[in-house]
Each structure stands twice: as C-alpha cells, then as structure tokens.
Amino acid sequence: MxxxxxxxxxxxxxxxxxxxxxxxxxxxxxxxxxxxxxxxxxxxxxxxxxxxxxxxxxxxxxxxxxxxxDPAAQPSREIAFTPARVVLQDFTGVPALVDLAAMRDAMRALGGQPDRINPLAPVELVIDHSVIVDDFGHNQSFRRNQEIEYRRNVERYKFLRWGQTAFDNFRVVPPDTGIVHQVNLEHLARGVFTRDADGVTEAYPDTCVGTDSHTPMVNGLGVVAWGVGGIEAEAAMLGQPISMLIPRVVGFKLSGALPEGTTATDLVLTITDLLRKHGVVGKFVEFYGPGVAAVPLANRATIGNMSPEYGSTISIFPIDEETLAYLRFTGRPEEQVALVEAYAKAQGLWHDPAHEPQYSERLELDLSTVVPSIAGPKRPQDRIPLTEAKPALAKSLAALPGAPQSNPAVVRLPDAGEFPIDHGAVVIAAITSCTNTSNPAVMMAAGLLAKKAVERGLRRKPWVKTSLAPGSRVVTDYYEKAGLTAYMDQLGFNLVGYGCTTCIGNSGPLIPEVSEAVRANDLAVVSVLSGNRNFEGRIHAEVKLNYLMSPPLVVAYALAGTMDIDLFNDPLGRDAEGRDVHLRDLWPSAEEIQAVIRSCISSDMYTRGYESVFDGGELWRGLDTPEGSLFDWQDDSTYVRNPPYFQGMPRQPQPVSDIRGARVLALLGDSVTTDHISPAGSIGKDTPAGQYLREQGVEPQDFNSLGSRRGNHEVMIRGTFANVRLRNQIAPGTEGGWTRDFTRDGAPVATIFEASQNYLKAGTPLVILAGKEYGSGSSRDWAAKGTVLLGVRAVIAESYERIHRSNLIGMGVLPLQFPEGQNAASLGIRGKETFEIIGVEAFNGGVTPETVRVRAGDIEFDALVRIDTPTEAAYYRHGGILQYALRQLLE
Known part of the structure; x- marks a missing residue:
C-alpha cells in the first residue's frame, strides 16, 4: 500500500x-x-x-x-505503535520461539504456507536467565556453573540454535555473554535506526519492545523502549502494531548534583519512592532541566531500568552530549554517532536544559538531597534511609507471622568452625542484575571497598553465600585491569556467571548447613542484592526478607553477616591489631572511584567484548543443531513441547459466550504480583511440577528452574499460582499454591493445579478475584498463559498492572474490574459462590460493553470491562493475539 x-x-x-x-x-x-x-x-x-x-x-x-x-486530558485515544525492533531474553524468548514454531505447524494445518511465519521486525534474543549460582566462592565457580548450565539446558539451546537458522530476522546472543539489558545498552541499541526501503535508506528513531519489564534501561540513551508480555512481543515480531492509548507524561525536573557518599542506587531508590507515591502507572516519565547534564549515562540507565518498579511505561532522558559520549565510549562507529546527533537536532529531539515542554504533571528533585538508601524487605518501592536500616529490620521481623523472638542456631561449617546465626542473618549477598552491573561507578566502589576491607584483614562471614554475576564481560575486564579481582575473590565475590541470577530467583541453594539451621529453627534470614527485584518468595524460598542496595553495600553486609547492625556507628569487624573497622573507614571517595575509572576503562574493552557477540564459545558452537523450517517436536522432551493454543483452531473465530456456572479458583488480596502468579524459581520435588518431572524420569537434581522450562506448558501450568508466599483466601490457613476443590464433597483443600484439572473435566469455567495492582511486577507471559491453561475465563480485580491486563487479553482471558471503591470483601463475596458473567456476547456484534453483569450467588454487581481499545477487543474475539495474527497472515 x-x-x-x-x-x-x-x-x-x-x-x-x-x-x-x-x-x-x-x-x-x-x-x-x-x-x-x-x-x-x-x-x-x-x-x-x-x-x-x-x-x-x-x-x-x-x-x-x-x-x-492535550496534556491535561485523560488517556482515551488509541494509536498503533510499530517498534523498530524486539528484544528477548531466554526465559521469555524460548516460549515465544515455541509459539512461532507451533504457528508454522498451525499454518500448514490450515492450508497456508508455514514459511510466512517469520519475524518481520528484527529480533535479538540474549540467553541470560539460565545460569544458576550452584557453585560460588572460588575461581572455578564460573566454569562449573557454565558446565551445569549447558548440561541442564542443552535441549533449549539446541532449539534456540535451530531458530537462529530456521527464521529470518532472528539473532541469538549465546550464553555467558551478559544480561540482555546491559547488552542492549552497550551494543544492540542504535539510537537512530536505519533500513533500506524502496531503494533508499530510511533513518528513524531506535524504538524497541522487550519481553523483560526492565527493557526501559535503554531509555537512558534516549531510546523509547518498554517491556511487554511475550504474547504482545510475538505479535510485534509478526508485524502487528502495538495498540496503546496516548499516555499522560510526567515531567521530572532535575537540579543539583549527588552529594559525596551517595551512589546511583541511592538516586534510583529515591526516584522509585517518589514516583510510586506520586502514581505513574501507565504514564511516560521524562527527565529534563539543568540537572540532567549532571547525571552520567550509566545513572540514567539505572533509573530507566527501574521503571517497572514504580509502574511507568518509560522513564526517558533526551539525547544530549552525554549520550553521544557514551555511544563513542562503548564502541559505536563514529558514522552512527554522527547520525544520532544530526537526526536528534534536525527533529527537535536534542535536550535543551532551558526548554520546558508541556507535561501532564510535574515533579522536581534536587539531587543534592539524596541520601544513602536501601529498599525492602519485599518491594523495591519501600525505600529505607540507611540510617534507619536496623530499626526497620526490627519492625519487619515484628510484623512476620508469630513475631519471631531471638532464636540463635549454631551452624557448624567445614574448615570454619561453629557460628551462631539468628533472625536477620545475611545468608545471600549478591552483586547481580542489569541495574547496577552496567554502572562502572558503583561496581568500582564495590571493588575498592573490598580492597580496603581485605587490607584491614576483614573477611565475609562464613554463613554468607556471596556471588558476582556481571551484566557483561566488560566488568571483569576492568576489574582485572584495576587489580580489584583478587580482592573481590578474597571476600567470596568470585565470578559465578554473566547473566541474571539472584534477582530472577536463580540464587541456587544456600550453604547446606545454613539451610538446615534456617529450616530447623524457622529463622527469618536475609538476602542483600544489588538488583531490582525483591518480591516475596522470589530470591529464595528459605529467605523471608530481601533488600536491594548498591554493590558496595552488598559487600559491607557480607562482611557484617547481619542486617541487625547500624552501619554508621557499629563496626563491621576488627583488624589484625584488634581495632574496630567501620564502613566509613572503607568507603571510597567519588574522586577515588573516578580516578580508577579514568585509568582502567577504555572504549576498546567494549569493541573487543562485542566484536563476535553472536558467535558464542566452544560449547555453543559444538551443539548439534536440528535443521528444517518445521521443528521436529520430541514427545519425550521435558523442555520443549508443542503448546495447545492452536489445536482445533478454525479459520474463522467462534462467537464468544457469556460465562455461566463458574467457580473461584483463587480469591487474592492487594499487590499480588506476577511473581506470585507466574512459574519461577526452583522446582520442589513434591510440587505438582516436580511430581510431573519425576514421572517423566527426571531426577530432582536435574529439575532446573521453572523459568528454564518455559517451553514446556505441562511444567508451567503446574507452577502457575504456586508461589510459596501466595495466600488464597478461600483456603485460609494455607500459604502457597492451594485452593478448595468444589467438585468434591466437602470442598477439600487441594493444589491449584489438581483442582483446576477436576474443574476442566467437569466443564466448569473458573474466575480469579483479586485486589489492587493485580499483576504488578515483571512482564511475564506465563502469568497469563498459565492462567488460561488452568481454565480461567475471567479475572475480576480492583485494579491492574498495565502489562498483565494486556497479556490476559492476549490469551483470551476477560479482565474485569470491581465497581469503584468496591471489592470482594465489601460486596460480601467469600469465594464459595457460583458465578455468572452476563453481557459478554455483546462483543460478537462488534461492540465493547462498558460493563457486564456479574452474579455471585445472591450478590449482583456491574463489573467494568477492561478491554480498552478496539484492537484489544479484536484479540479477545479471536481467542487471543496469536490466533488473531495467524488468521491475518493466513489471509
């Protein structure tokens, strides 16, 4: 056209x-x-x-x-956004590729041409979520973890290598290279995109969507990018524009500069706290003003990375001299840098600190007011000034069920002796995640603090599991050149892998003797991590309290071994002469940090590090790769299975119907995140997923993580709503993936998976009831896929996180909202009722109803239909976004 x-x-x-x-x-x-x-x-x-x-x-x-x-208007107008490219990580990328392979099979079954199923937008997948910290604390940890990773994931990796050859416009960054967002920031992001069209070269802004909610990290480069569900990303890959409402935009004016002793982590936790309190869910946040020039690019990226933690779609910094300097520094060709500058200036995209655009809302921050901070114990927006960390711990312990009192346990460790540990003991100290490892300033601060600690004779406490998982190999290059690797190693922060580890729940097991003491004495122990996620049950099932902080503070708490310490006044330990050593004695100055950066980090590190980024090492190149345009599904595979989404799919969509005779699978409270819903973390041997794997002949030591098995829907539906911290109110007194099964006499308590299977056999549709902010957290496609495969037809919540609501529609699940100010409790709904949802059939006439009538036993109310655009309505009528895209390509 x-x-x-x-x-x-x-x-x-x-x-x-x-x-x-x-x-x-x-x-x-x-x-x-x-x-x-x-x-x-x-x-x-x-x-x-x-x-x-x-x-x-x-x-x-x-x-x-x-x-x-109109900056004052509420979002109401739909537009279609076409991103320049799509970025995937392997946890979400594998199921996306599985779906594309299944779509080729479905295309053939419907009489179409399978090869028409190809990414139409460039797709880059970075394998970064599969490494687990099984081994730590010595110089062979990286090699051993790498070997275990390949052994566990060989099926998945062969599948991804097949995809690399079978699909056009699809490239893979092999394992052990770095975290997707840091690779995106340091190499993949273009700033300005180019393509050949009609014999000419077009130039346009680099825009991107990614299947990880922290995709906004490249907002720091002036790239409009945000996280979407895997379902929505697949549609974008297939040429479907992303439907969105023109957003409100929050202008965030910066002034001043960070004071001595504070870090980018402190800044981002402060901004997260401010924006969460202000309310920016679904909005664009844009930084402007005279303080922007004082924010280094790495700090800008750290701020962008945390967008999902305060709920904004993007948190962007315009292009300026700092942007160009970073592009040059990270090895982008000079021709590309010149194009970014010329294009930005020609299009009015160059930052002018004196110009104030029109904004819907405004906030301001004087950077000089930022103080050292941490966040926790279970949400990234719960900022705690470091001065208040010790009393905050006491308050959090008191709030736990049973308000645990001091209960020391003696841990006997080989080669280390006996040690008492109590509530508040730090058992995991991890420098991890794209948030901070992409920032040389905080990484150098950690290394310098480690050097000073070792020189004063300090060591990590022996019950602390320490790890260093950088976002790219450049980090270890500059640590080596700065002479800091040896000091990090002496404190146990040996390299364990290049990827997303602790932050995604790939912490690996605790030290066995520590794990035994924690379980035997029901200790409320702590993880400290330089990441961006600390939701309940996410980091480790045995760790109840999780705190985000800067890398140097992670090192400090590893030395202390407990959160029950005042870092400003209490010593971290004693030196060889018996003198107290305080944090202030070890903390490096800003000038020290910058001097090391200037002398030890150079542009050629990035050029060398990324020159063969898609080639991989010997293990990757040596994989036996399947061939052919159609994937040869293996019935005995426990990693990659043909999903059921397209089975029996007709060429034309069937009419949608009202929902009758439904039962409640789960009645949930506020702030239920996709980490509570989505299968993630380790697989217990007695869980439904573990039982399934054992039935397939898989030994528990080879279970791997739920995330690594996202290509197998049989595993994933058994892990949906199975988080150990989930509280389902229709099964009071339980914690975890439990419900009541109303298909059986007396409605006994059963696992959510077991009950759902009985409901499916009985032909009973299911609903989920929830409170505020349902589905906040990571943009995980399986939180929606698992929901629909369990038999859920509708969700009724007080409010939704943007991505999860979109993903539910993308899988054909109807998102509804309680009337304003109402919820299940206020309406008297207990979860035992039989539900009817009337008015859904209006969709068949091309009308999106504003409300539908819900009957829960004798209770009736009008629920708001949260299908917000005509495109979303089309997806729902087709049974999901993939079915819609397949039918479009078929015609």
Missing part, C-alpha cells in the same frame, strides 16, 4: 556525505500544530505515526490527535 504522506513530512537528511529519508516533525507546523511543545517521548511516537501512516492501522486522524495532544 502506498504511503499517504498526508502531512508532507517525507524529507532528506544529509550526514557525512550520505543521504537518508526521514519524516520531519516540523512539517506539522504547516497544518497548525507545534510539535516543539511536545515531550520528547511523544515526539518519538509522532514520528512513528507519520512514518507508518497507511490509512488503515495508522490514519491521519490519529496523527492529528497526537500532534494536538
């Missing part, structure tokens, strides 16, 4: 003797609009619409609506 070019925006940009076709924003001035007043992020969306206008998905009316954006 010819491009209408309704606003005459097509133009040419010459850079370094090369011409590019661009779509100029200032062309809209001739049509009565002033794009200069728009926030940076909306300018990127506006260019996207100008360039993709086709008269169908993108019409002139949508362009006018965005160009004439």
């Amino acid at each position: 010819a491009h209408p070019n309704s606003f005459g925006a097509r133009a040419t940009l010459d850079v370094g003797g090369k011409s590019y076709r661009i779509w100029r924003l200032d062309a809209l001035k001739d049509h009565g609009f002033d794009p200069g007043r728009l926030p940076y992020g909306l300018k990127i969306l506006l260019e996207n619409l100008l360039r993709t206008e086709d008269g169908v998905a993108v019409r002139a009316d949508e362009i006018r609506a965005l160009a004439g954006w």
Whole structure:
C-alpha cells in the first residue's frame, strides 16, 4: 500500500556525505500544530505515526490527535505503535520461539504456507536467565556453573540454535555473554535506526519492545523502549502494531548534583519512592532541566531500568552530549554517532536544559538531597534511609507471622568452625542484575571497598553465600585491569556467571548447613542484592526478607553477616591489631572511584567484548543443531513441547459466550504480583511440577528452574499460582499454591493445579478475584498463559498492572474490574459462590460493553470491562493475539 504522506513530512537528511529519508516533525507546523511543545517521548511516537501512516492501522486522524495532544486530558485515544525492533531474553524468548514454531505447524494445518511465519521486525534474543549460582566462592565457580548450565539446558539451546537458522530476522546472543539489558545498552541499541526501503535508506528513531519489564534501561540513551508480555512481543515480531492509548507524561525536573557518599542506587531508590507515591502507572516519565547534564549515562540507565518498579511505561532522558559520549565510549562507529546527533537536532529531539515542554504533571528533585538508601524487605518501592536500616529490620521481623523472638542456631561449617546465626542473618549477598552491573561507578566502589576491607584483614562471614554475576564481560575486564579481582575473590565475590541470577530467583541453594539451621529453627534470614527485584518468595524460598542496595553495600553486609547492625556507628569487624573497622573507614571517595575509572576503562574493552557477540564459545558452537523450517517436536522432551493454543483452531473465530456456572479458583488480596502468579524459581520435588518431572524420569537434581522450562506448558501450568508466599483466601490457613476443590464433597483443600484439572473435566469455567495492582511486577507471559491453561475465563480485580491486563487479553482471558471503591470483601463475596458473567456476547456484534453483569450467588454487581481499545477487543474475539495474527497472515 502506498504511503499517504498526508502531512508532507517525507524529507532528506544529509550526514557525512550520505543521504537518508526521514519524516520531519516540523512539517506539522504547516497544518497548525507545534510539535516543539511536545515531550520528547511523544515526539518519538509522532514520528512513528507519520512514518507508518497507511490509512488503515495508522490514519491521519490519529496523527492529528497526537500532534494536538492535550496534556491535561485523560488517556482515551488509541494509536498503533510499530517498534523498530524486539528484544528477548531466554526465559521469555524460548516460549515465544515455541509459539512461532507451533504457528508454522498451525499454518500448514490450515492450508497456508508455514514459511510466512517469520519475524518481520528484527529480533535479538540474549540467553541470560539460565545460569544458576550452584557453585560460588572460588575461581572455578564460573566454569562449573557454565558446565551445569549447558548440561541442564542443552535441549533449549539446541532449539534456540535451530531458530537462529530456521527464521529470518532472528539473532541469538549465546550464553555467558551478559544480561540482555546491559547488552542492549552497550551494543544492540542504535539510537537512530536505519533500513533500506524502496531503494533508499530510511533513518528513524531506535524504538524497541522487550519481553523483560526492565527493557526501559535503554531509555537512558534516549531510546523509547518498554517491556511487554511475550504474547504482545510475538505479535510485534509478526508485524502487528502495538495498540496503546496516548499516555499522560510526567515531567521530572532535575537540579543539583549527588552529594559525596551517595551512589546511583541511592538516586534510583529515591526516584522509585517518589514516583510510586506520586502514581505513574501507565504514564511516560521524562527527565529534563539543568540537572540532567549532571547525571552520567550509566545513572540514567539505572533509573530507566527501574521503571517497572514504580509502574511507568518509560522513564526517558533526551539525547544530549552525554549520550553521544557514551555511544563513542562503548564502541559505536563514529558514522552512527554522527547520525544520532544530526537526526536528534534536525527533529527537535536534542535536550535543551532551558526548554520546558508541556507535561501532564510535574515533579522536581534536587539531587543534592539524596541520601544513602536501601529498599525492602519485599518491594523495591519501600525505600529505607540507611540510617534507619536496623530499626526497620526490627519492625519487619515484628510484623512476620508469630513475631519471631531471638532464636540463635549454631551452624557448624567445614574448615570454619561453629557460628551462631539468628533472625536477620545475611545468608545471600549478591552483586547481580542489569541495574547496577552496567554502572562502572558503583561496581568500582564495590571493588575498592573490598580492597580496603581485605587490607584491614576483614573477611565475609562464613554463613554468607556471596556471588558476582556481571551484566557483561566488560566488568571483569576492568576489574582485572584495576587489580580489584583478587580482592573481590578474597571476600567470596568470585565470578559465578554473566547473566541474571539472584534477582530472577536463580540464587541456587544456600550453604547446606545454613539451610538446615534456617529450616530447623524457622529463622527469618536475609538476602542483600544489588538488583531490582525483591518480591516475596522470589530470591529464595528459605529467605523471608530481601533488600536491594548498591554493590558496595552488598559487600559491607557480607562482611557484617547481619542486617541487625547500624552501619554508621557499629563496626563491621576488627583488624589484625584488634581495632574496630567501620564502613566509613572503607568507603571510597567519588574522586577515588573516578580516578580508577579514568585509568582502567577504555572504549576498546567494549569493541573487543562485542566484536563476535553472536558467535558464542566452544560449547555453543559444538551443539548439534536440528535443521528444517518445521521443528521436529520430541514427545519425550521435558523442555520443549508443542503448546495447545492452536489445536482445533478454525479459520474463522467462534462467537464468544457469556460465562455461566463458574467457580473461584483463587480469591487474592492487594499487590499480588506476577511473581506470585507466574512459574519461577526452583522446582520442589513434591510440587505438582516436580511430581510431573519425576514421572517423566527426571531426577530432582536435574529439575532446573521453572523459568528454564518455559517451553514446556505441562511444567508451567503446574507452577502457575504456586508461589510459596501466595495466600488464597478461600483456603485460609494455607500459604502457597492451594485452593478448595468444589467438585468434591466437602470442598477439600487441594493444589491449584489438581483442582483446576477436576474443574476442566467437569466443564466448569473458573474466575480469579483479586485486589489492587493485580499483576504488578515483571512482564511475564506465563502469568497469563498459565492462567488460561488452568481454565480461567475471567479475572475480576480492583485494579491492574498495565502489562498483565494486556497479556490476559492476549490469551483470551476477560479482565474485569470491581465497581469503584468496591471489592470482594465489601460486596460480601467469600469465594464459595457460583458465578455468572452476563453481557459478554455483546462483543460478537462488534461492540465493547462498558460493563457486564456479574452474579455471585445472591450478590449482583456491574463489573467494568477492561478491554480498552478496539484492537484489544479484536484479540479477545479471536481467542487471543496469536490466533488473531495467524488468521491475518493466513489471509
């Protein structure tokens, strides 16, 4: 279809003797609009619409609506956003590739051409979530963890290698390279994207969606990018635009500079606290003002990375000199850097600290007011000033069930002797996650603190499991050059792998003797990590309290061995002469840190580190790779199975129907996250997933993690709603994946999986009832996939997190909302009732009803239908986004 070019925006940009076709924003001035007043992020969306206008998905009316954006208006206008590229990690990437392979089979079954199923947008998958900290604390830990990782995941890795050859536009970054977001920041992000079209080279903003909620990390580079569910990402890969409402934009003005002794982690925890309290869910956040220049690119990326923790879609910094300097520093070609600069200035995307765009809301922060902080014990937005850490621990312990009193246990460790540990003992200290390991300042601070500690004779406490899992190999390069590796090793922070470990729940087992003492004495022990996620049950099933903090503080708490310490006044230990050693004695100054960075980090480290990033090492290259355009599914595979989404799928969608005779599978409270819903972490041998694997002949030591088995729906549905900290109110007195089975006499307590299977056999549809912020947390497709495969037809919640609501629709589950100010308790619903949901059939006439009538026993109310756009309604009518995309390609 010819491009209408309704606003005459097509133009040419010459850079370094090369011409590019661009779509100029200032062309809209001739049509009565002033794009200069728009926030940076909306300018990127506006260019996207100008360039993709086709008269169908993108019409002139949508362009006018965005160009004439009213900052005071509530979001109501739908637009279609087409990202330049898609980024995947392997936990979410494997099921995405499984679905594409299954779609090829379905295309053939429906009489179409299987090879039409290909990513239409460039897709890059980084294998980074599969390494587990099985081995730690010595110089062979990385090699041993790598060997275990390949042994466990060989089926998955062969499948990904097949995908690399079978699909066009699909590239894989092999294991042991780095974390997806740091690789994206340091190498994959382009700043300005180019492609050949109609014999000319087009230039346009680099935009991206990713299947990890921390995709906004590249917002620090001025790249509009956010996390979506795997389901939505698959549709984007298949050429479907992402439907979204024009958002409200929060302007966040920065001034001043960080004071001595504070870190980027302190800054990001402060911003997370402020934005969470302000309320930015589903909004764009944009940083501007004179303080922006004082925020290094790595700090900007750290702030962007935490977007899902305060709920914004993006948290972006406009392009400026700091952006260009980082692109050069990380080895981007000079031609690319020149294009980014020229394009940004030509399109009004260059940051002018004196210019204040129009914003829906405004916040301000003087950077000089930031203080050292941590966050926990179970949510990243719960910031605690470091000065209050000790009393905050006492308060958290008192709030635990049973308010545990002091209960020391003696731990006998080989080669270390006997030690007492009590509530508040630190049992995991992990420098991990993309948030901080991409930031040389905080990593150097950790290394320098370790050096000073070793020189004063301090060592980590022997009950602490320590680990270092950098986001890229560049970190170990500059640690080596700075001479800091040896000191980190002496404190037990040996390299364990390059990937997402503790933060995703891949902590591995605790020290066995410590684990035994924790369980025997029911100790409330602690993890400290430099990550971005600390939700209940996520880090480790035996660890009840989890705190986020900067890498140097992780080292400090490993030395202390307990959170029950005042780091400002209590000593961390004693030196060889018996003198107290305090944190202030070890903390490096900003000048010390910068001096080491200047002398030990160079651009060629990034150039060398990424020059063969897609090739992999010997283990990867030596994999036996399947061939052919259709995948040869193996019936005995416990990792990769053909999913049931397309079985019996007709060429035309069947009418949707009202929901009758439904039962409640789970009645949940507020802040139930996708970490409570989605299968993640380790697999217990007596859990439904563990029992299934044992039936398939898999020994417990080879169970691997739930995340690694996301390509097997049989494992995943057994792990859905199975988090050890889930509290289902219709099964009082239980914790974990339990419910009541109303298909059996007396409605006995059963596992959620077992009950769901009985409901499915009885033909009984299921509903989930929930409170506020349902589905907050990571953008996990399996939180929605598992829900639908358990037989859930609808969810009724007080409010939703953006991505999870979208994912439910993408799997054909109806998201409903209780009336304003109401919930299950206020309506008198106890979860024992039989439900009817009437009015759903209006969708068949092309109408999206505002409400539907819900009957729960004798209780009736009107539930708000949270299908917010016509495109979402189309997905729901088709039974899901994948079925919709497949039918579109079939025709």
